[in-house]
Amino acid sequence: MAEEIIRTEHVWKEYMMGDVLFQALKDISISINLGELVSIIGPSGSGKSTLMHIIGLLDQPTRGKIFISGNDIASFTDDKISSLRSEFVGFVFQQFNLINKLTILENILLPTVYVRKKLEYNPVEKALYLMKRFGIDGKEKSYPNKISGGQQQRVAIARALIMSPKLILADEPTGNLDSKSGTEILKLLKELNQEEKITVVIVTHDPLIAKQTKRIIEIKDGQIDK
Amino acid sequence: MDLFRNKMRTFLTSLGILIGVSSVVLLLSFGLGLKEYIRQQFDSLGTNLVFVIPGQIFGNSGSGFSGMRSVVQFDEKDFISLKKLRDAIYVIPIFTKSIKVEGNAKVDYATLNSTTDEIFPARNLELEYGRLFDKPEVDKKTRVIVIGPKVIEKMFDNPVLALNKSLRIEGQTFKIIGILKAKGGGGFGGPDFDKFIYMPLKTGYTLNPDKKIANFLIKAPDNKPFDLFKEEVKMQMIKRYDEDEITVADSAQFISTISSIFGILNMVLVAIGAVSLLVGGIGIMNIMYVSVTERIREIGIRRALGARESDILYLFLSESVLLSLFGGAMGLTLSFLVVLIVQKFFPAYIDLMSSIIALGTSSLIGIFFGVFPARKAARLSPIDAIRYE
Numbered sequence: 001m002a003e004e005i006i007r008t009e010h011v012w013k014e015y016m017m018g019d020v021l022f023q024a025l026k027d028i029s030i031s032i033n034l035g036e037l038v039s040i041i042g043p044s045g046s047g048k049s050t051l052m053h054i055i056g057l058l059d060q061p062t063r064g065k066i067f068i069s070g071n072d073i074a075s076f077t078d079d080k081i082s083s084l085r086s087e088f089v090g091f092v093f094q095q096f097n098l099i100n101k102l103t104i105l106e107n108i109l110l111p112t113v114y115v116r117k118k119l120e121y122n123p124v125e126k127a128l129y130l131m132k133r134f135g136i137d138g139k140e141k142s143y144p145n146k147i148s149g150g151q152q153q154r155v156a157i158a159r160a161l162i163m164s165p166k167l168i169l170a171d172e173p174t175g176n177l178d179s180k181s182g183t184e185i186l187k188l189l190k191e192l193n194q195e196e197k198i199t200v201v202i203v204t205h206d207p208l209i210a211k212q213t214k215r216i217i218e219i220k221d222g223q224i225d226k
Numbered sequence: 227m228d229l230f231r232n233k234m235r236t237f238l239t240s241l242g243i244l245i246g247v248s249s250v251v252l253l254l255s256f257g258l259g260l261k262e263y264i265r266q267q268f269d270s271l272g273t274n275l276v277f278v279i280p281g282q283i284f285g286n287s288g289s290g291f292s293g294m295r296s297v298v299q300f301d302e303k304d305f306i307s308l309k310k311l312r313d314a315i316y317v318i319p320i321f322t323k324s325i326k327v328e329g330n331a332k333v334d335y336a337t338l339n340s341t342t343d344e345i346f347p348a349r350n351l352e353l354e355y356g357r358l359f360d361k362p363e364v365d366k367k368t369r370v371i372v373i374g375p376k377v378i379e380k381m382f383d384n385p386v387l388a389l390n391k392s393l394r395i396e397g398q399t400f401k402i403i404g405i406l407k408a409k410g411g412g413g414f415g416g417p418d419f420d421k422f423i424y425m426p427l428k429t430g431y432t433l434n435p436d437k438k439i440a441n442f443l444i445k446a447p448d449n450k451p452f453d454l455f456k457e458e459v460k461m462q463m464i465k466r467y468d469e470d471e472i473t474v475a476d477s478a479q480f481i482s483t484i485s486s487i488f489g490i491l492n493m494v495l496v497a498i499g500a501v502s503l504l505v506g507g508i509g510i511m512n513i514m515y516v517s518v519t520e521r522i523r524e525i526g527i528r529r530a531l532g533a534r535e536s537d538i539l540y541l542f543l544s545e546s547v548l549l550s551l552f553g554g555a556m557g558l559t560l561s562f563l564v565v566l567i568v569q570k571f572f573p574a575y576i577d578l579m580s581s582i583i584a585l586g587t588s589s590l591i592g593i594f595f596g597v598f599p600a601r602k603a604a605r606l607s608p609i610d611a612i613r614y615e
């Protein structure tokens with residue numbers, strides 16, 4: 001039996017827009033297993049990013065439960081959730097979300113700044129290794145706005161991997177890239193899933209990308225479509 | 227750190243603290259300098275002196291009327307009694323009076339001191355021209371005077387010309403045998419020692435028919451604890467007077483009384499300086515709020531990568547403390563430079579305490595005014611922050 005890494009149970013997300021209640025997620029119950037490569041697909045505004053943020057513990061549902069490796073996060077403190085964000089999950093965003101005033105190397109190392117436990121490896125060595133592996137070595141001292149979008153997204157992936165997380169959440173990782181860079185980034189994410197058994201969830205609105213994953217979760221108007 | 231990237235903004239923001247810290251530190255240093263100045267003034271008038279004065283001048287009872295009670299009057303009996311103090315180096319009676327003087331057909335006003343020849347060594351009075359009067363002259367009631375340089379300033383173009391001339395004091399003639407070196411004083415409302423006329427005690431009785439003695443100056447020995455000697459003087463005096471009819475004091479008491487008066491003034495000025503620190507603090511708070519708003523996205527990214535609320539709090543708090551401390555350090559440096567220049571004219575100085583106060587308050591201001599923006603940053607929801615455009 002496959003080991004479950006994350007599960008949502010009847011998750012709702014609602015926003016008050018003035019007097020009107022807007023339901024961004026409606027009764028979402030999904031389960032993702034360790035080592036899976038999953039895509040979440042749906043049209044714009046369907047709630048993909050909202051769901052990803054909730055899975056990644058960046059946001060809280062209005063109602064419903066989230067389980068991380070079988071544990072209900074309702075009982076977790078904010079500090080515990082913060083350390084899960086640094087150790088358990090790695091985010092890759094459409095807008096890269098690098099910090100422009102930090103160097104590439106500092107950006108990649110940023111999650112290690114917030115870890116309270118002792119790391120078993122040298123983070124700088126690991127960062128340099130990842131940069132080399134992703135073909136961005138030599139850019140350590142550069143700044144994010146001095147490199148191309150494809151390179152920035154590689155930096156973001158290296159940053160997501162620096163803490164060796166079990167789960168990578170990528171929200172439209174190719175959305176801001178040309179098709180060539182996009183293909184390469186996608187290839188990289190698939191490699192990480194296959195070679196390192198990292199669970200990868202890719203959010204996209206592009207069926208061609210979704211088709212490359214073994215499992216597709218379709219979402220429409222905040223609901224699971226099938 | 228953002229502070230180094232935004233140099234102009236950092237500098238302008240810390241300017242308020244710079245001004246506040248330097249005004250507080252400078253005022254403190256002037257206060258210290260004033261105390262030092264007064265101490266130097268007293269020291270130049272002789273050390274190890276005990277003053278015996280009628281009445282209660284340090285009013286410990288707090289009744290402001292002590293000066294209005296009929297005050298005791300010292301006379302020769304007290305002089306004889308005090309001379310029995312075997313350890314005393316000098317026991318000097320002094321009668322003082324404001325007088326009109328005439329010389330070279332011109333008129334001026336001065337302060338008469340009828341006393342003994344021991345006044346000169348006890349008060350470190352040095353001669354410029356002529357000679358001092360001696361003990362035989364004191365005993366023989368010789369009609370001679372030794373004067374401060376300013377007494378005859380208006381009468382003679384050159385003080386040397388006044389030597390061995392006579393001076394009319396309240397209609398009587400006395401011969402000027404010596405002119406003293408300038409001593410200064412007269413600042414801060416104190417007496418001008420250069421306008422003093424010294425005359426043998428008994429010679430002065432012609433101007434003092436009641437043979438009164440205003441006060442005694444007693445030089446304490448070096449080989450005995452000063453306070454013990456002071457107590458002996460007091461014991462000797464209370465044989466004749468009640469304890470609260472007289473004051474036996476030393477210069478330290480005068481200094482602390484004077485400096486406590488200036489101390490109050492100084493505190494008021496320091497409080498005004500503190501207001502600019504407050505304004506500086508508000509400036510820091512303002513710029514920190516701006517900084518938080520500018521960096522909301524960054525806060526969101528950091529939270530997404532595992533930063534706790536407390537990590538964000540410290541990120542901003544350390545920046546505001548550094549900003550304030552930077553202003554404080556610059557203010558302190560500026561104060562040191564100003565004091566260095568001022569020291570050429572006035573013994574102002576910055577002590578360790580002022581430096582600690584300066585840097586301590588600027589850190590506290592950084593914490594106090596930084597904590598509100600930092601808390602705002604820390605409490606942002608991670609998702610709202612990362613979605614912020």
Ligand SMILES: Nc1ncnc2c1ncn2[C@@H]1O[C@H](COP(=O)(O)OP(=O)(O)OP(=O)(O)O)[C@@H](O)[C@H]1O
Nearest residue numbers: 015022024042043044045046047048049050051205
């Ligand atoms: N803080 C918020 N307040 C109000 N509405 C919100 C908020 N965040 C998201 N929404 C709404 O929730 C819905 C889902 O948003 P979400 O970003 O999850 O969509 P998405 O599927 O990722 O779309 P896209 O493909 O354009 O990124 C949208 O209609 C959006 O306007």
Ligand SMILES: [Mg+2]
Nearest residue numbers: 048049050171
């Ligand atoms: Mg989205």
